[in-house]
Amino acid sequence: MPHMLALLFLAFSVVGAQAESGASTARAIQAPAQNIVTSNILELITIPRSSTTSTQVAGLAKRAEDDNGTEAYLSTVQGRIYLASVTFGGTPYTVVVDTGSSDTWLAKTGFECVSPTTGTSVPEAQCAFGPLYTPSPTLIEIPGLEFNISYADNETLSGTLGYELATIAGLSIQQMVGIVDTAAWYGDGQSSGLLGLGYPTIDSAHDNQNISGYSFPTTLNYTPFFATLCVDAGIPAMFSLALTRVTPDNPTGGGLLALGGIPPIAHSPTFATVPIQALSMASANPSAETPSYQFYIVTVDGFSIAAIDPEGSQDDSRKLPLAAAPGAPTQNATATVDEDIGGPVQMIVDSGTTLIYLSDSTAATVNSLFVPPAVFATGPEVYVVNCSAVAPKFGVYIGGHLFYINPLDMMLETELAGTCLSTVQKAGGGLAVLGDVFLKNVLAVFDVGAGEMRFAAREDY
Numbered sequence: 278m279p280h281m282l283a284l285l286f287l288a289f290s291v292v293g294a295q296a297e298s299g300a301s302t303a304r305a306i307q308a309p310a311q312n313i314v315t316s317n318i319l320e321l322i323t324i325p326r327s328s329t330t331s332t333q334v335a336g337l338a339k340r341a342e343d344d345n346g347t348e349a350y351l352s353t354v355q356g357r358i359y360l361a362s363v364t365f366g367g368t369p370y371t372v373v374v375d376t377g378s379s380d381t382w383l384a385k386t387g388f389e390c391v392s393p394t395t396g397t398s399v400p401e402a403q404c405a406f407g408p409l410y411t412p413s414p415t416l417i418e419i420p421g422l423e424f425n426i427s428y429a430d431n432e433t434l435s436g437t438l439g440y441e442l443a444t445i446a447g448l449s450i451q452q453m454v455g456i457v458d459t460a461a462w463y464g465d466g467q468s469s470g471l472l473g474l475g476y477p478t479i480d481s482a483h484d485n486q487n488i489s490g491y492s493f494p495t496t497l498n499y500t501p502f503f504a505t506l507c508v509d510a511g512i513p514a515m516f517s518l519a520l521t522r523v524t525p526d527n528p529t530g531g532g533l534l535a536l537g538g539i540p541p542i543a544h545s546p547t548f549a550t551v552p553i554q555a556l557s558m559a560s561a562n563p564s565a566e567t568p569s570y571q572f573y574i575v576t577v578d579g580f581s582i583a584a585i586d587p588e589g590s591q592d593d594s595r596k597l598p599l600a601a602a603p604g605a606p607t608q609n610a611t612a613t614v615d616e617d618i619g620g621p622v623q624m625i626v627d628s629g630t631t632l633i634y635l636s637d638s639t640a641a642t643v644n645s646l647f648v649p650p651a652v653f654a655t656g657p658e659v660y661v662v663n664c665s666a667v668a669p670k671f672g673v674y675i676g677g678h679l680f681y682i683n684p685l686d687m688m689l690e691t692e693l694a695g696t697c698l699s700t701v702q703k704a705g706g707g708l709a710v711l712g713d714v715f716l717k718n719v720l721a722v723f724d725v726g727a728g729e730m731r732f733a734a735r736e737d738y
């Protein structure tokens with residue numbers, strides 16, 4: 278992927294991977310779990326701009342230094358990542374909630390911080406972690422295992438592995454976690470690590486007796502956090518996410534992660550249901566041609582895109598089903614282009630990715646329909662747009678349902694006043710991703726046991 282201005286926590290394996298086309302879908306090991314509201318709910322937080330801490334500033338400053346100023350100009354701080362509190366060894370830690378990777382890890386006291394771009398040792402504060410993990414009496418370290426992970430934006434972490442007592446949303450398990458002692462990381466000043474909710478095939482534990490075993494994707498395939506919850510805490514094999522955007526009325530944003538059910542939020546009564554699809558790693562590693570379940574990949578049938586004429590004089594409620602966003606000049610708008618484009622395409626559903634990444638041509642179409650159009654900035658290699666532009670009406674077709682993206686989610690403020698980042702960007706040859714921009718508009722059910730995902734539109738909130 279090109280320069281990531283918003284954090285992108287996808288395990289690195291996605292680069293060069295090919296989604297299986299056609300029939301291969303996740304093997305259902307049980308019937309779909311019911312969409313029942315559960316009490317095992319974890320409240321998620323985002324970091325609003327107003328609470329930017331000095332350590333966060335240090336993280337941003339580091340980007341500016343590393344990237345000669347370009348990246349800081351594009352870094353967004355609003356609602357960029359979703360965090361939750363999980364207790365390890367009796368102490369609560371804030372962690373990033375990521376459906377695009379499978380390891381759960383914590384940065385350990387005394388870790389070494391290195392620059393993601395130069396690999397050289399830098400002051401610990403530049404990694405901008407929250408409180409660091411101190412090994413507790415309940416940690417059982419496992420000799421001979423090494424934790425070593427890279428994410429798609431070149432952040433890398435390594436260390437040891439051990440079993441630790443973890444408590445999440447009222448459920449307690451003993452879980453294999455990575456204990457990080459070297460980190461190349463763009464921290465947020467609050468989180469101490471990451472909670473990976475993906476499949477075991479993309480975990481990053483290695484047996485360091487067999488150094489040749491490092492070649493990806495050979496890993497130990499240990500039981501990751503969510504699978505342990507199902508097996509040891511006995512919850513139904515599904516979890517669901519309802520991410521909430523940051524708005525002036527709700528400056529903290531946040532959301533809910535429900536384990537074994539759905540959260541108590543308003544949503545459409547109808548769900549789109551689609552199978553989770555397998556990924557072939559053949560292009561990344563010829564010995565791994567057998568497709569396996571790694572990310573939450575679904576087939577998107579296509580996209581609906583319509584430019585909104587800000588001078589429009591009629592209220593066309595058919596073409597503008599979304600409630601007008603506060604302050605957005607759409608009340609009188611008319612759609613000037615209304616077409617279905619860009620599908621079918623396989624997309625990763627990833628809470629650890631902020632934006633939506635589409636094929637270059639689909640991204641170009643969407644960006645051309647902002648008024649005025651978003652422009653592709655060479656150098657940072659991203660679409661930027663005037664913050665006072667009118668966003669197109671953009672919808673994603675999944676399983677026969679059309680999910681609109683609220684206009685509020687179509688742009689993100691950058692460090693440069695008046696210049697926004699379009700939230701629909703080019704995948705640049707990589708797999709397409711539905712990140713938080715999409716997830717903020719739906720209740721997303723990850724029914725791992727049945728090998729399917731279900732989506733229901735959120736009521737306007």
Ligand SMILES: *[C@@H]1O[C@H](CO)[C@@H](O)[C@H](O)[C@H]1NC(C)=O
Nearest residue numbers: 342343344345346347656657
């Ligand atoms: C970085 O900044 C220096 C000084 O302004 C400039 O000469 C150089 O071309 C820049 N490098 C890049 C990659 O932009």
Ligand SMILES: *[C@@H]1O[C@H](CO)[C@@H](O)[C@H](O)[C@H]1NC(C)=O
Nearest residue numbers: 423425426435459491492493
């Ligand atoms: C992590 O794994 C890569 C290969 O995947 C290897 O090149 C690198 O040396 C490892 N890093 C550490 C710190 O062991």
Ligand SMILES: *[C@@H]1O[C@H](CO)[C@@H](O)[C@H](O)[C@H]1NC(C)=O
Nearest residue numbers: 278279280281394429430431
């Ligand atoms: C990651 O590092 C590689 C090699 O240094 C570089 O080619 C690539 O552009 C980097 N990717 C990002 C997202 O910075």
Ligand SMILES: *[C@@H]1O[C@H](CO)[C@@H](O)[C@H](O)[C@H]1NC(C)=O
Nearest residue numbers: 421484485486487488489490
């Ligand atoms: C190293 O790998 C070989 C071949 O895969 C295997 O037979 C051996 O048991 C491994 N050694 C250890 C210590 O796991």
Ligand SMILES: *[C@@H]1O[C@H](CO)[C@@H](O)[C@H](O)[C@H]1NC(C)=O
Nearest residue numbers: 587588589590591592608609
């Ligand atoms: C919007 O529509 C209303 C009534 O349909 C009209 O009175 C008003 O002038 C219109 N506003 C603009 C900016 O066109």
Ligand SMILES: *[C@@H]1O[C@H](CO)[C@@H](O)[C@H](O)[C@H]1NC(C)=O
Nearest residue numbers: 662663664665666694695696
């Ligand atoms: C954005 O558009 C507004 C209104 O059209 C204009 O006043 C402003 O100069 C533009 N900002 C930038 C950064 O181009």
